[in-house]
Amino acid sequence: MDVSLPKQSVLLIKKSANGEGMPALSSGESIKTGGKISDAEGKLLAYSPVTGTVAEIYNLPRVDGDFTAVDVNTSENDVWDENCRGIDNYFDREPGALVSLLCDSGFALDIRKDERPDAVILNCLESDLLVSINRNVLAEYGDTIRRGLRLLKRISGSDIVIIAVPGDLRDFAEKVAVDGSERIAVVDLLKPLYPFGMKEIIPRALSRKGIRRPLVITPEYLNSIIVFLEHGSPPVHKFITLIDRNNVRINMKVRIGTPISHILREGNIKISELDKLVLGGTMRGKSSFHAEFPVTADIDAIMVQDRDAVVTLGNEACVNCGKCIGVCPNKLQPHLLARYSEFSLFERCRDYDIDYCIECGLCAYVCTSRRALVHYIVFAKKELAKMAKEGDHAIESDNIGEGLACHPVK
Amino acid sequence: MPSSEIKYRNLVISSAPHIHEGRSYSGAMYTFIIALLPAVIFAISRYGMDAARVIAVSIASAMASEYIIQKLFRKPVAINDGNALLMGLLMAFILPPSVPWWLIVVGCFFSILVGKQIFGGRGGNTFHPVLLGWVTLRFSWADYINYSYGAINYTLNFSVEYPLHVLKKSGAAAVSGLNYLDLFLGNQVGGTGASAVLLILIGGLFLIARGVISWRIPFSYLAGVAATASVFWLADSAKYADPLFHIVVGNVMIGAFFFATDYSSSPANKTAMLIFGFGCGLFTVLFRILSNNPNGVFFAILFMNILFPLLDKIRPAVPGKVMKEA
Numbered sequence: 001m002d003v004s005l006p007k008q009s010v011l012l013i014k015k016s017a018n019g020e021g022m023p024a025l026s027s028g029e030s031i032k033t034g035g036k037i038s039d040a041e042g043k044l045l046a047y048s049p050v051t052g053t054v055a056e057i058y059n060l061p062r063v064d065g066d067f068t069a070v071d072v073n074t075s076e077n078d079v080w081d082e083n084c085r086g087i088d089n090y091f092d093r094e095p096g097a098l099v100s101l102l103c104d105s106g107f108a109l110d111i112r113k114d115e116r117p118d119a120v121i122l123n124c125l126e127s128d129l130l131v132s133i134n135r136n137v138l139a140e141y142g143d144t145i146r147r148g149l150r151l152l153k154r155i156s157g158s159d160i161v162i163i164a165v166p167g168d169l170r171d172f173a174e175k176v177a178v179d180g181s182e183r184i185a186v187v188d189l190l191k192p193l194y195p196f197g198m199k200e201i202i203p204r205a206l207s208r209k210g211i212r213r214p215l216v217i218t219p220e221y222l223n224s225i226i227v228f229l230e231h232g233s234p235p236v237h238k239f240i241t242l243i244d245r246n247n248v249r250i251n252m253k254v255r256i257g258t259p260i261s262h263i264l265r266e267g268n269i270k271i272s273e274l275d276k277l278v279l280g281g282t283m284r285g286k287s288s289f290h291a292e293f294p295v296t297a298d299i300d301a302i303m304v305q306d307r308d309a310v311v312t313l314g315n316e317a318c319v320n321c322g323k324c325i326g327v328c329p330n331k332l333q334p335h336l337l338a339r340y341s342e343f344s345l346f347e348r349c350r351d352y353d354i355d356y357c358i359e360c361g362l363c364a365y366v367c368t369s370r371r372a373l374v375h376y377i378v379f380a381k382k383e384l385a386k387m388a389k390e391g392d393h394a395i396e397s398d399n400i401g402e403g404l405a406c407h408p409v410k
Numbered sequence: 411m412p413s414s415e416i417k418y419r420n421l422v423i424s425s426a427p428h429i430h431e432g433r434s435y436s437g438a439m440y441t442f443i444i445a446l447l448p449a450v451i452f453a454i455s456r457y458g459m460d461a462a463r464v465i466a467v468s469i470a471s472a473m474a475s476e477y478i479i480q481k482l483f484r485k486p487v488a489i490n491d492g493n494a495l496l497m498g499l500l501m502a503f504i505l506p507p508s509v510p511w512w513l514i515v516v517g518c519f520f521s522i523l524v525g526k527q528i529f530g531g532r533g534g535n536t537f538h539p540v541l542l543g544w545v546t547l548r549f550s551w552a553d554y555i556n557y558s559y560g561a562i563n564y565t566l567n568f569s570v571e572y573p574l575h576v577l578k579k580s581g582a583a584a585v586s587g588l589n590y591l592d593l594f595l596g597n598q599v600g601g602t603g604a605s606a607v608l609l610i611l612i613g614g615l616f617l618i619a620r621g622v623i624s625w626r627i628p629f630s631y632l633a634g635v636a637a638t639a640s641v642f643w644l645a646d647s648a649k650y651a652d653p654l655f656h657i658v659v660g661n662v663m664i665g666a667f668f669f670a671t672d673y674s675s676s677p678a679n680k681t682a683m684l685i686f687g688f689g690c691g692l693f694t695v696l697f698r699i700l701s702n703n704p705n706g707v708f709f710a711i712l713f714m715n716i717l718f719p720l721l722d723k724i725r726p727a728v729p730g731k732v733m734k735e736a
Contacts, residue, residue: 063423129429204729276422283427292416303428310422311430317533319435322624322678331726335678353728361427368435368673369533375425 002253003266009050009257010294011037011070012060021045021068022057029054031072034233035081044106048081049236049256050074062293063286069294072257084232095155107225110215111156117215119160120152121206122176124169124219125190125197128281131301133239134219136251138172141223146176148222149184151229156215161185164202166192194283195360201329224297238295242267245275245306254295260302261291274307283361313364313372315342324363324373330356334363338373341380346387349380357381435532439492441622442668445613446499449603452596457507457564461602464509465502471515472498475522483527493532497521500540500668503603504661504708505547506560513554517543537715538672541708548708561599568597573659574704582651593658604664614667623671626683627690631666632657634691642699656695665690665707675715682721689721690714 015021024040031037031048038044052074060069090098099111111117122145124134138145153161163185165173170189177185188206190196196205199216224234235256242250242263250267260279264271271277271291278285279293281301295302324334333352340348357377364373453461476494480487489495501518524546525539526532547555554560557572564570573593577585592598596606604610617623639653656662670676670690677686690710697706 271419271421273420274422275419276424276428278428280426282429285426285428287421287423287425287428289421289423290416290418291421305422305428307422310424311428313424313430316435317531319533319673320676320678321438321673322680322683325678325725326624326680330728332728333678333725353731356728356731359426365427365429366431366433368433368438370430370434372425374427378425 001250001266003255003258003263005050005074005076005255006258006262007074008055008259009052009072009074009255010060010259010292011046011048011072011257012062012294012296013037013045013068013070015066015068023068023070025054025057025070027054027056032081033078033236034084034231036083037070044104047233048072051077051079060293063288081233086230086232090229091151091154095157098151098155102225102228105228107228109225115213117156117158117213119158119162119203119208119211119214120149120156120185121202121211121214121216122149122161122163122185122219122222123197123199123202123216124163124165124173125192125202126281127197127218127300128284129194130243130247130249130303131241131281132249133241133251133300135169135172136239136253137219137223138169138176141219142172142176144223144226145219146179146184148226149176150179151226152215152217152222153184158215160208160211162206162208163187164190164196164206166190168192195329195358195362198329198358198360200358201360234297238297238299240295240299241281241301242269243281243301243303244269245304245309256297257294259292259294260288263295263302264291264304269304271304272307274310276303276305276307276310278303278305283365284359311370313367313370313375316369316371318371319369321368323366323368327362327366329360329362330358332357334373334377337380338371338376341376341383344383346380346383349377350384354380354384435493436491438622438673439496441617441620442496443492443499445616446503446603446610446668448609448613449503449606450499452606452609453503453507453603456566456596457602460507463511464505464507464514464602465499467511467514468502468505468518469495469498471518472501472522475519476527479523479527480531485527485531488532491532493526494522497526497540499603500664501543503664503668504540504544504601505555506557506600507602508560508563509554513547513551517547519543520546533674535672535674536719537712538669538675541669541712541715544708545712557599557601566597566599568592568599570599572599572704573655574698577651577655577698578702578704582647582649585651585655588655590654590658593655598659600659601661601664604661607658607663610663610667614663617667617671623667624680624683626680627671627676627687628666630684630687631670631691631694632662634688635662635694636691637688638692638695642695650699656698660698660705661707662694665694665711669708670711670714675718677718677722679722679725681726682718682724685724686714686718686721689717 013021023037023045030053033051035048037046052072055071055073057070060067102109163173163177167189173187177187190205195201203211203214228234237253238256240252240254242252277288279288279299318335336352337349337354361374473489473494476489521539521543525542526535529535558575561570594607598605618625635656636653639656642650643652677683693710693713694706697709
C-alpha cells in the first residue's frame with residue numbers, strides 16, 4: 001500500500017553532542033526533492049525528501065536523542081533539485097575513493113584499507129519481530145540490489161558474497177544472486193528467527209563458518225547507496241510495516257518525512273490514551289510520546305499496542321533464575337549487568353562486558369521477575385559513555401553518518 | 411508542528427522490549443506447588459490427618475511469618491507471590507508427620523526470618539530458607555524430627571526404621587535385603603511428603619517440562635550421588651551401600667529437584683549449575699558415609715549454597731570478544 005504525500009512533511013536532523021545540526025534554512029524558503037540541506041558552515045546534514053516551502057524549524061526530542069525538525073509544506077508535484085546528479089561510471093572508480101565519497105555523503109560503510117572485510121553479507125532477515133518489509137524491498141529493488149552486490153564485491157575486495165534470506169524469500173534472492181549467466185552471490189537459507197537479523201548475530205547463523213569481519217548490509221540500505229550513486233540523492237521512499245493492535249500487519253511505502261499521524265490515518269488506526277506507539281518492532285522498537293514524529297530511514301515498523309496489551313517491566317528484585325543467561329545471544333550476564341547498573345556500579349558492568357550487549361531485548365522478554373533489564377543496561381552504557389567523556393575531555397569525533405536524516409547508521 | 415502545538419494523548423512510554431513471554435515469579439512458585447500436590451495427596455492418604463495437620467500448620471505459619479515480618483520490616487507485603495506458601499509446604503514435606511505444632515511454627519518462622527527476610531527478601535537469600543529453618547530444628551530438637559522416632563506410632567506395612575539409620579547402625583548388609591522398587595514407590599519412612607520418591611520425581615520432571623527449573627542441577631545432583639556412591643561401593647561392597655540405594659532413600663529426590671534448584675541460592679550459569687549439582691551429590695554421599703550423621707542431603711545443599719556465588723563466576727566467553735582478541 002502506498003501512503004499519499006502528506007500536506008506537511010517533517011525533516012528530522014539529528015543534533016550532534018555539541019548542539020550542532022541547525023540547518024541554514026529560514027521559513028518561507030523553498031526546497032526541492034533531493035536537494036542538499038547544509039548547516040551555516042556548509043556541512044551536509046540531510047537530503048530533502050520532498051518539494052515545498054519551509055514552514056517552521058524547531059527542536060523535537062525523540063526517545064533516542066535530540067533532533068532539529070523542519071516542517072515543510074509540501075507541493076503536489078515533485079521537482080528534483082538541479083544539482084542532484086549521479087556519478088558517471090561509478091563502478092570503474094577506484095574503490096578507496098568510492099568508499100570515502102560514500103562516507104562523506106553520509107553512508108556508514110565499514111570498509112577500511114588495513115582491515116578489509118572477509119565477506120559481504122546481504123542481510124535479508126527482518127530486523128525485528130513482526131517486521132516484514134524485505135519481501136517488498138527485494139521485489140521492488142531487485143535490480144538495484146544486484147548492481148549493489150557487484151559494487152560491494154569490487155570495493156570490499158572480498159570474493160564471498162552471501163545473501164542470507166528466510167526460506168520464503170528464496171526466489172527473490174536467487175534472482176538477485178544471478179546476473180545474466182554469472183553468479184555473483186550464494187544464497188544461504190536461514191530460519192527466520194529473532195535475533196538472527198541483527199548484524200552482530202547473522203554471521204554466526206550462516207552455514208558458512210569462520211567469517212570474522214563481515215560487511216553486513218540490509219537490502220534497503222544497499223539500494224539507497226546505488227540510488228545515491230546513480231541519481232545523486234538517496235531514495236525518498238521507505239518501506240515500513242504498520243502493525244495494529246491486533247497484530248495485523250500492512251506493508252506500506254512511505255515518503256520519508258511523513259508524520260506518523262498521517263500514516264495512522266491512512267491505515268485506519270486510531271490511537272487513544274494509554275496506548276503505546278512504538279517506532280520499530282516489538283523487541284527493539286522505541287516508544288514515542290506522540291504521533292507527530294516523521295518516518296525516518298531507520299524506522300522499519302510502526303506499531304500501535306493496545307493499553308491492555310502493554311506489559312510493565314519494573315524493578316522487582318532479581319531472583320537469579322538464570323533465564324536471561326540462557327537466552328543471551330552474546331552469552332552475557334544480563335542479571336548482573338542490570339543489578340550493577342541499578343546500584344550505580346557502572347565500572348563493574350564493564351568488567352562483565354557490557355559493551356558487547358546488542359540490546360536485542362531477549363533477556364527482558366524472558367525475565368521471571370519482569371525486570372526492565374535492557375533499560376538498566378542502556379542506562380549503564382550511557383553513564384559509562386558520560387564518564388569516559390568527562391574523564392579525558394576528549395573531543396567527540398563527529399560521526400558524519402549520524403547527521404543525515406535519510407541515512408541512519410545501520 | 412512545534413512541540414508546543416503537538417497533541418499529546420498520554421501515550422505509554424517504556425523501554426524495549428514491548429512484549430513479555432508471560433511468565434512471572436509467582437507463576438513459577440505456584441508451578442512448584444502444583445508439582446508437589448501429588449505427594450501431598452500421597453502423604454495424607456498414608457498418614458491421615460497427621461500429615462494434613464503438619465502441612466496446614468506449616469503453610470499457615472510460613473505465610474503468617476512472612477506477613478508479620480514484612481509488616482515489621484515495613485516492606486510491601488507480598489505473601490500472595492506463592493513463595494511463603496511454597497516454603498511452608500517444603501518445610502512440611504521434610505518433617506516427620508508426628509512433629510509437634512510448635513516445632514513447625516518455630517521452624518517456619520526461622521526459615522522466613524533468618525533464611526529469607528534478613529537477607530533482603532525475595533531473591534536475596536544465599537541459603538535455602540527452609541533448610542536454614544530445618545538446621546535450627548535439627549540442632550535444637552533433633553529427636554523430634556528424627557524420622558525413625560516419628561514413625562513409631564503408625565501401623566505401616568513396611569519397616570518403621572529410617573533406611574539411612576539402619577545403614578549407619580547395621581551396615582550395608584542390613585539394607586541389602588530391602589526392595590528398592592518398594593522404596594522408590596514411597597514405602598519408606600521419611601519426611602511427611604518427601605518419602606514419596608516417585609511422585610517427587612514426577613513433580614520434578616513436570617517442573618523441567620514447564621521450563622521452571624533447568625535439568626542441569628537435579629540431574630547432575632543424581633549423577634553426583636551415583637558417582638560418589640559407586641566409588642565407595644566398588645571399593646568395598648560389603649561395607650558400603652550401592653548407588654541406587656543412596657538415590658532412592660533419604661530426601662535425595664526432593665533435595666535434587668526442589669531444594670537445590672531454589673533460584674536465589676543456586677547458580678545461574680550453565681556450567682556452574684552442573685558443578686553445583688554434582689557437588690551437592692558428592693557431599694551428600696560423603697556426609698552420609700563419613701560423618702556420624704546419617705543424613706547428608708540438606709547439609710550438602712547448604713554447603714554448596716555457600717559456594718554458589720563463587721561457582722557463578724564461571725561464565726562463558728563472549729563470542730564477539732574472542733573474535734576481536736584472536
